[in-house]
Amino acid sequence: MNVDVTTDRFGAPGATRQAVEHVAPGTCKPATCNLPHVAASLLVVVTAVLLAFGALVTTYEAAMAVPDWPGTFGHNMLLFPLAEWLHGPWDLFLEHGHRLLGALVGLLTLMVAGLVWWRGGPPAVGALAIAAVLLVIMQGALGGARVLLDDKTVAKVHACTGPLFFAVAVSLAVLTRAGGRSSASTPRAGWTAAALVVAIYMQLVAGAQLRHVDPSMPPDSFRGLVALHVGGAVVVLVLAFASAAHATTWRSWPVAILVAACMQWLLGLGTWIVSWGLPTGLIPEAWQPDVALRARGGWTAAIVTGHVLLGMLMLGLSVAAAIRAGALDHVASLGHRGDVRRWRRFA
Ligand code: HEM
Ligand code: HEM
DSSP states (O other): OOOOOOOOOOOOOOHHHHHTTTSSOOOOOOSSSSHHHHHHHHHHHHHHHHHHHHHHHHHHHHHGGSSSSBBBBBBOGGGHHHHHHHHHHHHHOOOOOOOOHHHHHHHHHHHHHHHHHHOOOHHHHHHHHHHHHHHHHHHHHHHHHHHHHHHHHHHHHHHHHHHHHHHHHHHHHHTSSSSOOOOOOHHHHHHHHHHHHHHHHHHHHHHHHHHHTTTTTTHHHHHHHHHHHHHHHHHHHHHHHHHHOOOOOOOOHHHHHHHHHHHHHHHHHHHHHHHHHHHSSOOTTTOOSSSSSOOHHHHEEEEHHHHHHHHHHHHHHHHHHHTTTTTTTHHHHOOHHHHHHHHHHHH
16 A cells, blocks of 8 residues: 655654554554654663663672773673673673663664654654753763772762653653643642652652762761651652542553552562661661671562662653643643644654
8 A cells, every 4th residue: 555655854744644544554654653652662661671780780789890991891892702791790790781781772862862853843852852862971971980980979870860861761752652741630630740750759869878878977867868768758658649549531650650659668668677677766777887788689689679670660650640641741842832733743
């Protein structure tokens, strides 16, 4: 069948939509595929795997398994022998794997940005694509600096910007999808969903300070940090509950976040116990200024890493839910209204 693909570079005219309806189910002509959405969705999936490797690197304290950067033991990172990577020590597998995945994510980000530029769309989506490129470059440089300087403060920043990049990737995947935004919900539902995104992100930031804690930190500051993270967990739970209660459309998303928040409490408690012993007081009994806090492997590593990853998943879900609830409407319609309508027709 001949498909009329006589569109401008934004793919806007109605002729294309009509042509799409005549394409046989299961087939996808290049000009009618929503390539930016496909690429952005792939970026989300690969970034999730990258975050998992990153979290494992921290859990196993494998950050310095490869002491040089951008190379790996003097090799060009991409040419490091496969057998040595796959059959070498676990720490090397994690750290080098994290770097390879970082390179892949960088490449995919450039591809998404290129496709968004090529296919057009509202300026807000273009701005998000540019933000993704800048963030991925910054994240790679921070990762390199963490190793070269062997610096925990850089590790904390790297741990906070990683989820930020993930949130941008999720936004891109949602906004490039047909009907990705919904304005049918109430302002209250939108604001609650937006507040939940902020609360979860703050929780990730506080968690990262706990995870990369400096053993020389005074006990009082450490106690404050613990209180902040546990207090933040209460706020997240309350907002997740309110978000599920106020949602008028796409209710399954906030409900999924509420379930995840309950599981996160259990994992958080588990993380506390395997890291610091039973929580008999606000300050963990195991806390001594110059004593190593944790020794992990097997189940304990799974609990701690699971807690980190579920936190990132909650952030991704909350970003998607907030956009669905119309909370970020002002971001997506920063540009001319016509641009937004054109993107909707195209996507
Ligand atoms: C888009 C790219 C990247 C993302 C999204 C990312 C994300 C992350 C995340 C989420 C963690 C775990 C932090 C935690 O559990 O607290 C991590 C750890 C780490 N990443 Fe990356 N990363 C990226 C690229 C890189 C690159 C290119 C390097 C190069 C060396 C690198 C080096 C590290 C190191 C050494 C750690 C362990 C830090 C520590 O435990 O002290 N990362 N990364
Ligand atoms: C429900 C909301 C919660 C979220 C979203 C959350 C998220 C996180 C994240 C993402 C990290 C690691 C951050 C990073 O390094 O990148 C973390 C660390 C941590 N969280 Fe939570 N958390 C929550 C609740 C809790 C609760 C209720 C507890 C304890 C009762 C807890 C205990 C911990 C501990 C002990 C760490 C440090 C882990 C380590 O030392 O490796 N969390 N949290």
